[in-house]
Every structure is written in C-alpha cells, then in structure tokens.
Amino acid sequence: MRASLSGLHVLLSTEAARGLWGYTLELAAGLSGRGVSTTLAVLGPAPSPEQTASAAAIAECRLVVTGLSLDPAAPDGTALREAADAIAGLAWRLQADIAHLHDPALIAGGGIPIPTVVTCHDCAATRWATLEEAPLSPDLTWQRDLAAEGLRAADLLIAPTHAFAELTAAAYGLEAPPLVVRPGRRAPGPVSPCQGLPLVLTSGRLWDRGRNLTALDRVAEGLPVPVQAAGSIESPEGERVALQSVQALGPIPAADLAARLAARPIFASLSRYEPFGLGVLEAAQAGCALVLSDIPTFRELWEEAAILVPPDDAAAAERAITGLLADRDRRRRFGEAARARSEQYGREAALDAIAAVYATLSARLPTGVAA
Known part of the structure; x- marks a missing residue:
C-alpha cells in the first residue's frame, strides 16, 4: 500500500552540471504526480535555459538558483559550510517539510531545522578507497571529515546499491550501512525490432x-x-x-x-x-x-x-x-x-521507495503528512 504524501513540500538539492540533474528532475516529476511539491535548490553553475524550462514544466516544482559554488579543488570546507548554512536558511524560509540532500556536507553542523535524508553517492572517501592503494591524501581529509559530520547529522541515509552502501559504511565508520533505495528511470516504451547497430x-x-x-x-x-x-x-x-x-x-x-x-x-x-x-x-x-x-x-x-x-x-x-x-x-x-x-x-519502483522514506520522516513532523 502506497504512503500518501499529498501536501508534502520537499526541498531537493541538485547540481545542473552533473548527471544528478536528470535524476532530480525525474524525481520531482514523479513526486508531483503523487501530490508532493518540490523546490530544487541548485548549487554550482546555473542551469541552462533548456534545463530551466524543463523544471518549469513540472507542476508544483520551484527552481531556486543559489549561486553557491561547490569547488572540489578548494583548499578547505569554507564554501561547503557556507552552502550548508544557506540551505538551512532556505529550508526555514520555504517552510519545507523535508530536506533531501545529495551531499552530506550540506547538513554539516546539523543546522537544517527539518527532517533530512541524505543520498550517499560519489564522494572523495569512497572514490579514494576504490581507486587508490595509499591512505587518503591529506588535501582530501577535510572533504571526508565534513561529509562524516553531515552523515552523523542526517535523520536518514540512503544509497543506490548494497555495494555502495557497504563501501560508504566502511569509508566513514558507520555503525550500519545506509538504506538501499535504487534510483529509477522511466522506460522508453516498447522496443521496436532491430538487428542492433554495428557500433x-x-x-x-x-x-x-x-x-x-x-x-x-x-x-x-x-x-x-x-x-x-x-x-x-x-x-x-x-x-x-x-x-x-x-x-x-x-x-x-x-x-x-x-x-x-x-x-x-x-x-x-x-x-x-x-x-x-x-x-x-x-x-x-x-x-x-x-x-x-x-x-x-x-x-x-x-x-x-x-x-x-x-x-x-x-x-x-x-x-x-x-x-x-x-x-x-x-x-x-x-x-x-x-x-x-x-x-x-523503473521509475515507479523508485518512487515507491522514496515515498516510504519520506513517510518515515514526515511521521516525525508535529502533524505528519503521510498516512
């Protein structure tokens, strides 16, 4: 039985210059069909006119271009802490019910005043653990530490696969791995007969x-x-x-x-x-x-x-x-x-899983939306 989320307002962080944009847009569109309004808080470069138009076409979806820079080559976490403060302020001003963030550093310090779920994906610590044999480079320790701070502050952690959930838990010393919630995409429809391009x-x-x-x-x-x-x-x-x-x-x-x-x-x-x-x-x-x-x-x-x-x-x-x-x-x-x-x-399975996560978090609100 699906959780009813009608009337819920979710603040979603995203970046226009990454593959994350397409996932966030599809999630917002799917949530709209379930009565959930969304605000997309864009960090990093501003979306293109085409991207902006795509977001505007989604019912009950608002786009906020924060202008905040997320520079992975930065010498310290100053910019990310500023972004975390800005996201916390945005959540307060919008009176959002739930924050769904794509980077745990955005909740470092625990300043967001609403229930928060963090999607664990590409990060410095798990990337290094996979690609390198030496200990984490000293110039990346601030990224790991800031992410670890955010992971501890989040109300709920999710990851796209069991493999990555286990990798994240090992990299950050978590007591338990994140909950697995697989992303999904809308299927293109019936596949027409085709021999397959020699390519x-x-x-x-x-x-x-x-x-x-x-x-x-x-x-x-x-x-x-x-x-x-x-x-x-x-x-x-x-x-x-x-x-x-x-x-x-x-x-x-x-x-x-x-x-x-x-x-x-x-x-x-x-x-x-x-x-x-x-x-x-x-x-x-x-x-x-x-x-x-x-x-x-x-x-x-x-x-x-x-x-x-x-x-x-x-x-x-x-x-x-x-x-x-x-x-x-x-x-x-x-x-x-x-x-x-x-x-x-598929998209519906992914939406069902996300809806269950939001229902869990919204039950913690003074007047829970999910039933």
Missing part, C-alpha cells in the same frame, strides 16, 4: 577517472566497429581524457542519446568506481547488450544480464564485444536480458 557506445561523465575510459580506448584499437562516447571528456577544472581510438561525441541532448540507444548498439562501461550507473540503466531499457566491468555495483545490478569483464583487461573486453558482434542471437538474448532486468529499476 559500441558508452556515455556519462567520461572525464572522471573512475569511469576508466582509457581502458575502453585500448579495447577500441582492436575492434572492427567504431566505439563512440557520449558525454564530456573534459572536467570542470579543464583536464581532458586523451583518446586515440574512441570517437568522442561530446555532450549530446538526451533525445539524441535516446535515439542512439534505440538503434541498440553494444553498450560498454569499464568503470572502476560506480555508485549505480544511470547510463547503463538507460542502455538496458533500450534493449542494448551490455559489456560491463566486473565490479561490486555491476555484479549486484546486472549479473547474468550482462557480460562482466575485469575493468582493466582489454583483451577480455575485446573478446566479449567481438563475440556479440559475431553472434546476433547471443547479442539479442543479452539485450533482452538487460531490458528484462531493467524493469526492476
């Missing part, structure tokens, strides 16, 4: 070292078909991924990416660090056969519905892809398996 595609925040695009670039050297990458290969700080064989498409509109996925190329991701992987979910929903790195997150979500290979074994990834190219039936079966698995991660 390999990847997508996402490609400049991110955790996405391991250089490994896919090595694989591309030996493939008989093009390998294309949709997304930016340049970080906000101006660092670029050097590519020899992968064709960089750059950032492309969501509709363009959806059209490319509808042609059912083989979708490959050799990420070494991945809290969930919305790009993989979108490809699976389109019926693409998946070749993914054998990491805890992807094993949890896609085992037996994708071909899993060691993230830095170019030969294994090349064999997996060429095998799919040579065997249309096998490629079709893997595409069907991926699409079937993706139905577990």
